[in-house]
Amino acid sequence: MKGLATRYAPSFALVRAHLGFGIVGSVLFAAALGGAAWNLEGHYFQGKILGLVHLCALGWILPIAFGAMLQLVPVLFEVPLRSERTAWAALGLYAIGGIGFVGHIALLATVASLPLSAFLLFLGVLLHATHLALSALANPVRARSLTGLFVLSALAWLVFAASLGFMLAIHLWHPYLSVNHLMALRAHAHAAGLGFFGLLIMGVGFELLEMFLLSHGAPAWPGWGALALVNVGLVALCWNFLAGPFPDLALVGAAAIALGVVCFAIRVQMILARRMRRHLDASAWLSSGSVLCLLGALVVAGTLSFAGLGDDMQNRLVLAYGLLALPGFMGTMVVGQLYKIVPFLIWLHRFSAYVGLKKVPTASELLDERSREIQAALMIGGLLLLLAGVLAGQSLLRLAGAATFFAAMVYSARNFLVVHGRRP
Amino acid sequence: METAAAIPQELRAAGVTGEKLLDVRPILDAGGDPFSLIMKTVKQLDEKQALHLLVGFEPVPLYEVMSSFGRAALTEQRDGLYHVWFYTKAEQPQRAADASDERAELQAPVELDVRGMEPPGPMIAILQKLVDLGPGAQLLVRHHREPVLLYDKLKLRGYAATCTPQPEGDFLVRIAPAWAFEAEGG
CATH class of the missing domain: 3.30.110.40 (TusA-like domain)
Known part of the structure; x- marks a missing residue:
């Protein structure tokens, strides 16, 4: 039997600061995407595209991932955070470094302040990752569980990706790397996207889906398969990028990752099949759409690897890959989960004290479902239009998609502000 | 407003100089909900004034609510009636039951x-x-x-x-x- 339970929840202000940063970042990203949509073509190594990618990843996705983890690590690992002060310091470094870095990279301004911004950003990420990992490791039993290993390996890949990113920033300012910088960039992108975000979503996603869909008893083996295959595949892929080329190793790595993603999709399907909550709300639709985007990204990656394509189509497919991976897989999953996390946080910190004193709404009643459905439809519709425009090389279609996506992200910010404004 | 002499020593030590008495038993007896009146009354008080609530049961959920407004609670039970003072206290409020030696009988689980x-x-x-x-x-x-x-x-x-x-x-x-x-x- 465990002893008397103790305090676990982090402060609302800490989590809100991260989520708020990310929500503002999402609107800025959508606006920047709209501004760039007409001419969104060509090779990915250009300031405009690199700037967009990093604005999306650093301005939107990562702050929200950190905020969610600060809230979820205590719940999933049944431990308090080691130090909220550390988390605040990490956010400060991250914000200053991130804003500076995105600005520099968008302009491809390879001056001394580029590696300086990158250093602050790297420090912020390292501090966050270390703090979260040490907090989680305070419960060795939970740390060894399926979710625990997903989270810890995700954090390890984050540190690896951040380290590579920092090295690349220095290289841009003062070339020194012996490895091809485009290969290093691929390793960095895959470590960050699949390694950190992919593994985090897989591990935490299983728990959140079971929690909110009231689903229990789904076999764990696909989850263990996903964990092992994605990690091994990523190691192989990154080794190929950094030390290669090793075509056979790249093939094995890609196949392992693909199989790992399929295992993840299988477990999600098992959870859905066992759910007690039959109605799928907008949050569930967005999360399902996210998995489809990930599978779509895999298909595009396979096509890029095996089909003999001309430069123009190659560039379009790379852009499509980025769209499917970033705002597609990551963005829709983030928004879908925020529709659960934000109302719950507001309810917990503002309304829970009144239970027993007066009638209080449930968390889901803090925002009407119609508002979520409208936002989800705009987001998915906008992404589909963008994707079509990129693949077809059609500027007007890209612009229409970007405009719809921008409307979606403004509307999502509006929805979260509505929830935030609710008072007992 | 009751005089300072009637205010418990612990509150006077915390700097409370006056109190507003609110007897919510008639509202409860009539089947009403006094929560809004309680909150409205608290908001009208300044830092040196306490709300002195008279109620027939220990209003446990109110402790957390008042805590979020920076008000600690002191509870005394006299002849079956609960006197609860909500007052501004710089430190984290103690659980009011710590201040009371009278505890309700433990119910069956x-x-x-x-x-x-x-x-x-x-x-x-x-x-x-x-x-x-x-x-x-x-x-x-x-x-x-x-x-x-x-x-x-x-x-x-x-x-x-x-x-x-x-x-x-x-x-x-x-x-x-x-x-x-x-x-x-x-």
Whole structure:
């Protein structure tokens, strides 16, 4: 039997600061995407595209991932955070470094302040990752569980990706790397996207889906398969990028990752099949759409690897890959989960004290479902239009998609502000 | 407004110089809800004034609410009537029951199964059940996961909990007044 339970929840202000940063970042990203949509073509190594990618990843996705983890690590690992002060310091470094870095990279301004911004950003990420990992490791039993290993390996890949990113920033300012910088960039992108975000979503996603869909008893083996295959595949892929080329190793790595993603999709399907909550709300639709985007990204990656394509189509497919991976897989999953996390946080910190004193709404009643459905439809519709425009090389279609996506992200910010404004 | 001489020593030591008396028993007897009146009255007070609430039961959920407004609670039970003072205190408020030697009789444990509820349904069900059962309530809750976010809420209301993993994969959470665990040495 465990002893008397103790305090676990982090402060609302800490989590809100991260989520708020990310929500503002999402609107800025959508606006920047709209501004760039007409001419969104060509090779990915250009300031405009690199700037967009990093604005999306650093301005939107990562702050929200950190905020969610600060809230979820205590719940999933049944431990308090080691130090909220550390988390605040990490956010400060991250914000200053991130804003500076995105600005520099968008302009491809390879001056001394580029590696300086990158250093602050790297420090912020390292501090966050270390703090979260040490907090989680305070419960060795939970740390060894399926979710625990997903989270810890995700954090390890984050540190690896951040380290590579920092090295690349220095290289841009003062070339020194012996490895091809485009290969290093691929390793960095895959470590960050699949390694950190992919593994985090897989591990935490299983728990959140079971929690909110009231689903229990789904076999764990696909989850263990996903964990092992994605990690091994990523190691192989990154080794190929950094030390290669090793075509056979790249093939094995890609196949392992693909199989790992399929295992993840299988477990999600098992959870859905066992759910007690039959109605799928907008949050569930967005999360399902996210998995489809990930599978779509895999298909595009396979096509890029095996089909003999001309430069123009190659560039379009790379852009499509980025769209499917970033705002597609990551963005829709983030928004879908925020529709659960934000109302719950507001309810917990503002309304829970009144239970027993007066009638209080449930968390889901803090925002009407119609508002979520409208936002989800705009987001998915906008992404589909963008994707079509990129693949077809059609500027007007890209612009229409970007405009719809921008409307979606403004509307999502509006929805979260509505929830935030609710008072007992 | 009662004079300073009638104000308990602990409040005077905290700097309270006056109090506003609010007897909510007539409202409750008429089936009304005095919560809005209580909150409206508190907001009209300055830092050196306390709200002196007269009520027929210990208003445990009010402690957390008042805590969020920076007001600690001092509770005394006299002849079955609860006198609760809410006053501004610089430090974290103590659980009001710590100040009272009179404790309600420990009730027999009531079972509650929250496994079919989406968050925060389990928390609502547990907290509401504790209010419905009144002082001395004990719960044995079947839960799919350890309710770590509930513990803060329980502590502010004077309760504590232990959580035991079950062979079926879920958890059994025992919730009881904090003094009950102290008496057991747990």
